[in-house]
Amino acid sequence: xxxxxxxxxxxxxxGKFEDMKAQLPPVQDxxxxxxxxxxxxIKKDGSWVHEGDTIKREKxxxxxxxxxxxxGDDYYLLTPVEKWRVQVEDMPFLVVLANIANEGExxxxxxxxxxxxxxILGANQCLKLSSDSRPYVEIRHGLNARLNRNVYYQLAELAxxxxxxxxxxxxxxxSQQIG
Numbered sequence: 001x002x003x004x005x006x007x008x009x010x011x012x013x014x015g016k017f018e019d020m021k022a023q024l025p026p027v028q029d030x031x032x033x034x035x036x037x038x039x040x041x042i043k044k045d046g047s048w049v050h051e052g053d054t055i056k057r058e059k060x061x062x063x064x065x066x067x068x069x070x071x072g073d074d075y076y077l078l079t080p081v082e083k084w085r086v087q088v089e090d091m092p093f094l095v096v097l098a099n100i101a102n103e104g105e106x107x108x109x110x111x112x113x114x115x116x117x118x119x120i121l122g123a124n125q126c127l128k129l130s131s132d133s134r135p136y137v138e139i140r141h142g143l144n145a146r147l148n149r150n151v152y153y154q155l156a157e158l159a160x161x162x163x164x165x166x167x168x169x170x171x172x173x174x175s176q177q178i179g
Contacts, residue, residue, distance in 0.1 A: 025067055027068070030083075034076075038050075038084040039051045046148075048064065065092075065115035091144045092143050092144070094113060096112065096114045097111070097112040103158075107158075108122070108172055109121045117145070121174070121176050122173065126174060127176045127178060135152065155178050156179075162175065164177075
């Protein structure tokens, strides 16, 4: 398969997943042999670049995001029969929106990525701090999202200094450290 065609061939195989909202493809159950390296980079700003060109079709990016898998330090786009290694500059997802419900007691924070994934912060899903103290959240199966600057500042407004000296806020009955 030619390099310039591999991204479109992969997309056509995945057409059946485009309208899936509630259920993601079972990439954790797929284990095809490595097909090769794809000239695709997920940039730090959340953009997806294939062969030097930014992918502009949001539906295509959302589809690809549902078949992304992490194995160790490497990332792959998977189908049941193909496995293409892609590059990720920082984290594969970027949190671009935060919805705060029931401020105060019973507060709940829902985060949304630029690819449409949603995570509700609580006991099962917590913010974590990277080695350089940047907050991030796991979206699924070891795939992480860092907070966009506007979301970070929105959550920082909720934060108060906690017992450990870290700034934190409550979501879903669990303390969430923001740094």
